[in-house]
Amino acid sequence: MRALFLGLISLLAILGSQAPVMADPVHGIAMHGQPALPAGFKSFPYVNPEVKKGGRVAYGVVGTFDNLNPFILKSMRTTARGMLDPEYGNLVYDSLMQRSRDEAFSLYGLLAETVEWDEDRTFIQFNLNPKAKWADGQPVTPEDVIFTFEIFRDKGRVPFSTRLAKVDKMEKVGERSVRFTFNDKADREFPLLIAMTPILPKHATDVATFDQTTLKLPLGSGPYRVKDVKPGERIVYQRNPDYWAKDLPSKVGFDNYDEISVEYFLQDNSLFEAFKKGEVDIYPEGSPTKWTRSYDFPAVQSGNVIKDTFAPKLPSGMFGFVFNTRRPMFENVKLRQGLALIFDFEWVNKNLFDGAYTRTQSFWQNSALSYLGVAADDRELGLLGNIRNRINPSVLDGSYRLPVTDASGRDRNVLREAVTLLREAGYSIKNGKMVNERGETLAFEIMTQNEGQEKLALAYQRFLVALGITASVRTVDDSQYQQRSQTFDYDVIVKSFPSSLSPGIEQLSYWSAQSRDQPGSSNFAGVADPDVDTLIGNILKAVNVEDFTAAVRAHDRLLVSNFYVVPLYHVPNQWVARKKHIGRPQAVALYGYQLGTWWDQTVQ
Helix, strand or coil: CHHHHHHHHHHHHHHHHHCCCCCCCECEEECCCCCCCCCCCCCCCCCCCCCCCCCEEEEEEECCCCECCCCCCCCHHHECCCCCCCCCCCCCCCECEEEECCCCCEEEECCEEEEEECCCCCEEEEEECCCCECCCCCECCHHHHHHHHHHHHHHCCCCHHHHHHHEEEEEEECCCEEEEEECCCCCCCHHHHHHCCECCCHHHCCCCCCCCCCCCCCCCCCCEEEEEEECCCEEEEEECCCCCCCCCCCCCCCCCCCEEEEEEECCHHHHHHHHHHCCCCEEEECCHHHHHHCCCCHHHHCCCEEEEEECCCCCCCEEEEEECCCCHHHCCHHHHHHHHHHCCHHHHHHHHHCCCCEECCCCCCCCCCCCCCCCCCHHHHHHHHHHHHHCCHHHHCCCCCCCCCCCCCCCHHHHHHHHHHHHHCCCEEECCEEECCCCCECEEEEEECCHHHHHHHHHHHHHHHCCCCEEEEEECCHHHHHHHHHCCCCCEEEEEECCCCCCCCHHHHHHCHHHCCCCCCCCCCCCCCHHHHHHHHHHHHCCCHHHHHHHHHHHHHHHHHHCCEEECEECCCEEEEEECCEECCCCCECCECCHHHCEECCCC
């Protein structure tokens, strides 16, 4: 009897250890703290909940497209805009949860009516909305969710293909729930990334051809269907009047046009001319000089075109020339630092941009996440450990700034400092040329995509010539630029690294060793540094705001000290010109204007 009793006790203990952790269902989740909006909220604060739906809008983009599947590597950078789109919205596919752009990183129910997770984030369970359905009327099921993650694993592109690597078990729970139990590779952000994953219909997805480019019209559960496709020229979306989620709080005030077209142009000049003629309804402007000088055409003067300026509360991000450290010449940090100092921002800002820009000094400038003006405290120093020895002391105490030149293009003091750094990297000037110990001239190519980038590169070329450095500038067409970017086939490239108030997993794509050799990743600098990986890991593991802030600052300090990028500039505002008939909400989200909430004012 005693043996039987002990056996029962052991069995109960085993069963108890295997029983799933239970949690209360919640309407929303946040990366840190709690979501700002309570259960039962009516809409996001930056939408017009009373908007009348209807009409149309024409967007314009530069580039081409030959694919309607945004989840595969082939043509990932030439997939039609709007399929999976941070600017225009995910028009065809819904995700499990919807992100609020008025909070750093909070998600609310979409396909998932509620979610369950534990404090340590060892699992997350999505309880599907019973109203969720595909455009053909069939219900969205747990089987669809499981199928999606499996086909992404087998045939998708990064980051979708790597999601299940952090999942110990994915299982259907009850009639309409799916639970993901995580392994020790998962971090605290990972459940939110699972929640943001678009879901595919199992019954309407061809597994055999999924990894091939396609122009077959897709089936989704989102607010729009693809109506018409002219590859490389135009894609047209038509609103689904029976969209299942149109009255959900997370979708009220969105998806307001009956028809959305995205028009493609070979050059930005052509796109701008099309906007002036009325062929495109909205034109986001990135040039301060153009914003000041080029909007004097008749439609502006008559009031048929309206210029809007928005002030988001976002970090600056980083825009600059990126050194490809896969090239042996750029492995030396002293060389990269010397080359960075040679770029005369003051000359460029004065002569090309009428002084409109601010020099970017940090990846998270204009936010509490930046190192600027903040000395590393004990919390941050603890996260850095011995890595602090690799960080420029003035970056560590927050005082570092790129040198300010006399705007001559050849500031002797700055060039002298650059020459010293290049000498430490093994280069010296001989017969007017910067050469290494083998007598080889320091030479590289800067690849650009458009006229604006080319203008910057030609200015940089001029500065480099002063020290005997040969930089050729090559501007390529969009398809070649995308192909070479995707395969890291360049010496120096012009790129932007957007920064959010909740940096996380995207930092792995930008800077981690695991992404260095992944075709299609955003690791344009070719970084494979254990210390960088450690600091990214600290960001992903942070539990509270204080640890998170310290972790991002430490990461910022090491990136700045390593000079992977020649920092260029930023402006604090967003500029958008729109046709008068396009309306927008008065409220502006934390992340700035949101095109998905705008509407056609001609609708009665």
